[in-house]
Amino acid sequence: MTSLVSIQGLGVAFGGVPVLRGVDLALGKGEALGLVGESGSGKSVTWLAALGLLPRHAQVSGSVRLDGRELLGAPASELDQVRGGRIAMIFQDPASALNPVLTIRKQLCEALALHRDLQGNAVKAEARRLLDLVGIPDAGRRLEAYPHEFSGGQVQRIMIAMALAGNPDVLIADEPTTALDATIQAQILELLSTIRRELGMAMVLISHDLGVVAENCDRVCVMYAGRIVEQAPSNQLFADPVHPYAQGLIGALPPLDGPRRRLTAIPGTVPDPATMPDGCAFAPRCSLAAEPCGLSAPTLAPIANDRSVACIRAEASRRALLGIAAE
Amino acid sequence: MSPPLVEVSAISRSYSMRSGMFGRSTAVHAVDGVSLTIAKGETLGLVGESGSGKSTTGRIVLGLELPDRGEVRFDGQPMAAPNTPAWRAQRARMQMIFQDPLGALDRRLPVATQIREPLDIHGIGTPAEREDRVRELLRAVELTPAHGARYPGALSGGQRQRIVLARALATKPDFLVCDEPVSALDVSIQAQVVNLLCDLQAQLGLTLLFISHDLRVVRQISNVVAVMYLGRIVEIGSADDLFARPEHPYTQALVSASPAPGRRSAGRIVLAGDPPNPAARPQGCAFHPRCPRAVARCASEVPALAAVGGDRQVACHLVTGAQTRDAA
Structure with missing residues (x-):
């Protein structure tokens, strides 16, 4: 698979404090x-940095390529074509992303005018088609409504419609359902996956909810303290996590069926970016940590087809997991 | 039962x-x-x-x-x-614990003082006993007396929720x-x-x-x-x-x-359909x-x-x- 977006060694620091410490990531066409x-x-931060959306005082290093063209440091005119046109983004809090004093039609048409070569009535027709596509009933009339006249789930649908206005190749969905109720979350996730299939769009789903990601993505990257620690096809990651942190995250999730067990909580807390431990950032909380873990940060290394993990104790960790399974 | x-x-x-x-x-x-x-x-x-x-x-x-x-x-x-x-x-x-621990704590008081407050209000124990009880409560929620001297802003989200829990448990x-x-x-x-x-x-x-x-x-x-x-x-x-x-x-x-x-x-x-509206x-x-x-x-x-x-x-x-x- 040729990659559409390729991120290499991406680092971000705020006031000299690194928050992103070397992220390598590739996204294929149409991939979730x-x-x-x-x-x-x-x-x-990974995607805000990639799209040049961070405040000016952020120091960004590394490389982000879209179809081979470098985005970091690209002129604003070029980035304006990419943002919303090739790569669109939706956020957690849809209500604050819309302008409360403009109608939905104004806001949708603004996005269309920026990215599409449409005039006059064609713009309005396209706006209506987009609202239909995201499942807003009575789209023609609702175009004249203001954001407060919609429910939270509908506002997120409108945000998705705006993101689709530029016919993007990639949709970055940053916690798109976190603020929504369970049954509405199911609706929005269903909508996103239908649209992605129909339009052949790639999607990056950012979430703290392992279940949401597992169900809706082909491949998953687990991040910890500014680095990717494990990368795997989603079914494999949840069946057989290798990195101790990934194991911890899955163990910390209460099961919805079967016998109840005590949750395996990860002790301690996430390290403060300003006082990051030497070596592996997870070592202080890791039950398998050995002396070499504190010496240098492990790099992401392949362990199988399509799988890589950043842990020098990966073998031990895998054995430990099998031991638990054998009990 | x-x-x-x-x-x-x-x-x-x-x-x-x-x-x-x-x-x-x-x-x-x-x-x-x-x-x-x-x-x-x-x-x-x-x-x-x-x-x-x-x-x-x-x-x-x-x-x-x-x-x-x-x-x-x-x-x-x-x-x-x-x-x-x-x-x-x-x-x-009976006591209550809310979702947002930072909102439930006073940012300008050390957390140990806040754990003690219900004991003061309900007049439970002597001042020395109250101090002991605060230490005991901090231990019960797996924190140390050093955490007690801090302000809510200096604690992580999980630690703050433990403080709220300790305070809720103060009156037994x-x-x-x-x-x-x-x-x-x-x-x-x-x-x-x-x-x-x-x-x-x-x-x-x-x-x-x-x-x-x-x-x-x-x-x-x-x-x-x-x-x-x-x-x-x-x-x-x-x-x-x-x-x-x-x-x-x-x-x-x-x-x-x-x-x-x-x-x-x-x-x-x-x-x-949409989430239900209690008004309709x-x-x-x-x-x-x-x-x-x-x-x-x-x-x-x-x-x-x-x-x-x-x-x-x-x-x-x-x-x-x-x-x-x-x-x-």
Whole structure:
């Protein structure tokens, strides 16, 4: 698979404090990639940095290529074509992403005018088609409504419609359902996967919810403290996690069926970016940590087809997992 | 089964809401005829989406709010009138934990002082005993006295929630209402707090009302689970059984909507329609406009909560007793 977006050695620092510490990531055409991790792990910053959306004082290093063209440091005019045109993004809090004093039609048509060569009535017709596509009933009339007249789930649908306005190749969905109720979350996820299939669009789903990512993505990257620690096809990651942190995350999730067991909580807390431990950032919380873990940070190394993990104790960790399974 | 500590019988609470500046005020039935009992030392989980009335139920059970109708009995006694000495004595035996620990703590006071505050208010022990109790509480929530000297801003989210928990336990309550206590925490920290809550419950024999939208966490901690929809309980039963074999179409959709690692979304029940609006409750069964199985009767007649075998109760016209359960 040729990669559409290729990120190499991406680093971000705020005021000299590194928050993203070398991320390598490739996204194929039409692929659904999940990024999981806890708050502060760098999953959102990765894409904000890639699209040049971080504040000016952020120091960004590395390389982000879209179809081979470098995006980091690209002129604003070029980035404006990419943002919303080739790569669109939707966020957790849809209500604050819309302008409350403009109708939905104005806001949708604005996005269409920027990215599509449409005039007059064609713009309005396209806006209506987009609202239909995302499942807003009575689209023609609802175009004249203001954001507050819609429910939370509908506003997220409108955000998705706006993101689709530029016919993007990639949709970055940053915690798109976190603020929504369970049954509405199911609706939005269903909508996203239908649209992705129909339009052949690639999607990056950023979420703290392992279940959401597992169900909706082909491949998952687990992030911890500004690095990717494990990367695997989603069914394999959840059946057989290798990195101790990935194992911990899955063990910390209460099961919905079967016998109840005590949750395997990961001790301690995520390290503060300003006082990152030497070596592996997870070592202080890791039950398998050995002396070499504190010496240098492990790099992401392949362990099988399509799978890689950044852990020097990967073998031991795998054995430990099999031992648990054999009990 | 031990005798119930908390008995809630048919409580209702409505608020009046005005739509627009000159609009007519309409009654919003936040809670409508909810009955619950929680046995001593057990946990009742309350699940539902926003606006289902689960938090209002929690506040009424604690006496933070008075029901319009119905009654709450605590340890066999009716709730005392607010702001009387009897009420204060009763309130010391029940405490609440909220979702946002930073909002529940005073940013300008060291956390140990805040843990001590309930002891000062209720006049429990001498000053020296109170200091000892604070240290003991910090240890109970797996923190050190050094943490106690800090301000809330210098603690992590998980540590703050532990402080809130320590403060809630200060007066040795029998009953704890936890309203989304772990929803704001990261998964790994959430597991720490859930484990801690389970341990403390076992040690101290606490009775819990655990309110959450997260089915997994609720199942982990609860003996009995009640599912609410628009102010009413639509299904109640023992936790494992309820999630394994949900009977009410809404519970089925909720369980199905809860994403599970290792399962693709195929076969998931996706409900049509928007989340319910408490100000415009549909006629008949409140769930019928979104229900995939609704029949004509659902639109006109409100289903009552009825036993369907075992300890399960369901409020649905289509789920009637033993034959449905056998067929399922």
